[in-house]
Amino acid sequence: MKPHFFDLNYGVTRGDFMEILHVAAECFPVAKAGGLGDVVGALPKYQNRLGVIAKVVIPMYRTSFLYQEEWELVHEGGQYLQEQFFKYSIIREKSNKLGFDLYLVDINGLLDREKVYGYSDDTERFIAFQLAVCDWIFHWQHLPTIVHCHDHHCGLIPFFLTQTNQFRSRLQGIPTVFTVHNAQYQGAFDWSKHTLLPPYDSWKWNLLDWHGQINPLAAAVKSAWRVTTVSYSYLDELTVHAGGLEKLFEYEKGKCVGILNGIDTEIWDPSCDPYLLFHYNKATMAEGKRKNKEEVCKEFGMDPSLPLFSFIGRLVGEKAADLLPVAIQDALLHNPGRANYIVLGSGQKEIEYQLQELRNIAGGFYNCSIGYQEALSHSLYAASDFLLMPSRVEPCGLNQLYALRFGTMPLVRRVGGLIDTVIDIGDTGGYGICFNEASVWDITYSIRRAINLYYENPEKYKGHCAQMMELDFSWDKAAANYLNLYTQLK
């Protein structure tokens, strides 16, 4: 049993043991909007197993996890956001049930909302969160070995620790790692709001600036000791496609490293997943998947004898979800009565509308569920034969890794982490279907390849599914890679 913060002798200094504090906006199962939550909810657990102390701090939202668990108050403090003083408290989940110490920052009226993002004052909310985290660390009697920040919501922390009068005296020596999960989201805001930030040496303004705005993602890339991306190929892509930050990534590439995400194989395990009606493993895959498909098809009014294609994800341009209505319509036309299609997702209203309308002309071969449903997502990974991921941008992608684990063949565009994790069945050792363009043509062509394989070469198809279930994308390797990186900074 490892000690946690409160068991430790407060006199110890940094360096006696390795203690990592992950700071993020999401952490599964407390608060999840996408893959960031999955990563922050799993990586620290696997790191702890390697003999270090990894902890997580996120905002205290009003999610069901908050009300179901027991918490203890560990710190109270206050900060200024402009001239507005706010109080904050840090609470800790008592049972350590997630496999790491989880801390929540409560700021009355700012953070305690139902959703993670999407409010008009998100800039103020996340600056206040970051101030509270820095102030809390400032009051630790020992200091963490590493502060590991994830995405732009925590992107100002490396700057706050090193450049602000308030924090740098005690905290500037703490190495910071910043992980870019998605550079499309940068959290940029106007310089007129710069008074939200604590005082800093004014000549350091350029550490915050990108193209005339305060840009937390750019600030993190400039100020953090090391920057990581969630796959190798995404790191390469960022110098040519980074939502305007390409030159910055090119300039800073010496401190950037790609570390491929893993998955939590204990949560995503078809042999014991509590969300599944029928459990299965590699040996019982055919029967297990068939039974799960029968259940899902019953729910969606479909014929379970047909192959099932699913899409699970945010309905946004990044995921090429705008192409789905036409691509599915084309696939239905060109492969009549040969496959079913289900979409689970939420996002842009016009895409949601088109996907709902498509039901009217799909003759029972297509259906969709608009919304976020964790349970249904697990059932779909298990029930589907194929998973569609035509993403325009995919820094890593976890869906294809879950699909592989569940024996479901991914159809992916060759981009970002999808390049690093899926090999086409036409190539040596391949187990998925890959295509080059985020276009209706490439999606429908790949669907045709999948349907042909399924009907014309069922043994080969089943062989690939068994092969996929044997692949190891667990966090063990990635957790060790992060530790190597931390050790270089310690």
Ligand code: ADP
């Ligand atoms: P991103 O983080 O860009 O959305 P990822 O592939 O990394 O993409 O992770 C997406 C995560 O969110 C996966 O766990 C996926 O199952 C889940 N997910 C996405 N949309 C939904 C939804 N509508 N309902 C349930 N789970 C979803």
Ligand code: GLC
């Ligand atoms: C982001 C990316 C996704 C990645 C996830 C976890 O949301 O869009 O590709 O898998 O973060 O790192």
